[in-house]
Amino acid sequence: MNAIDVRGLVKRFGDKTVVDHVTMSVAEGEIVGFLGPNGSGKTTTIRIMCGLLTPDEGEGTVLGFNIRTDSLRIKREVGYMTQKFSFYEDLTIGENLEFVARLYRLRPVEEYVARTLEELGLATRRNQLAGTLSGGWKQRLALAACIMH
Ligand SMILES: Nc1ncnc2c1ncn2[C@@H]1O[C@H](COP(=O)(O)OP(=O)(O)OP(=O)(O)O)[C@@H](O)[C@H]1O
Ligand SMILES: [Mg+2]
Structure with a gap:
């Protein structure tokens, strides 16, 4: 089973297509860099794969869970480290x-x-x-x- 297996992902915001038929497979244990110019849709693609955003087209699985129907299971399993510090500064x-x-x-x-x-x-x-x-x-x-x- 691949850790990530997505096909034909499309996401539009208004009339702008920001993710245009992205297909990607990542094997379990594989380390992948996802590169592209600023604003080219990387974060949007990752948000779809993490179950945080529903694609307009396309389908696939992450950790074996369907990105459209099993997003809760994906969120439970995936760890996503953001660039900006997002924890509570007034907690230890x-x-x-x-x-x-x-x-x-x-x-x-x-x-x-x-x-x-x-x-x-x-x-x-x-x-x-x-x-x-x-x-x-x-x-x-x-x-x-x-x-x-
Ligand atoms: N919620 C949103 N509503 C409208 N437009 C959005 C939204 N999120 C992202 N966009 C637009 O989608 C495009 C892709 O953005 P995204 O953040 O996925 O790019 P990125 O490849 O991660 O860029 P960067 O390298 O700067 O992090 C950009 O034009 C952005 O303005
Ligand atoms: Mg980004």
Whole structure:
């Protein structure tokens, strides 16, 4: 089974076609770079594949789940690390991860948080407010949050 298997994806915003028949297969374990000029539709394509946006045309599966009908399952499995820091600056690292664990309904929360803090080398900073972290540490928190589940 391919991790990503999409065919003929089309997305229009108004009369502008921003994704125009995109077909892509990515094998499990494969690492892929998705390159193109600014505004060429990369983020829009990825939003479709993550189940965040419905395509106007096309079909396919991500992690074996149908992108049109199983978007909830896809969202539960996929980790998406954004470029812009999108966590709570007035919560600590630990509190941010607890929040994410609860959103994903992971149980027991404390076990998931402790393991993730350990794996990402964040344990000693658990009680530091996210807003006071340097850029690299913020990225590390963001990575922790998107792989925890
Ligand atoms: N929600 C939206 N409504 C209207 N137009 C949108 C919307 N989202 C994206 N667009 C337009 O779709 C086009 C593709 O945008 P997209 O963000 O997918 O490009 P990108 O390849 O990720 O660009 P970049 O390299 O700058 O990140 C752009 O012209 C953008 O203005
Ligand atoms: Mg983009």
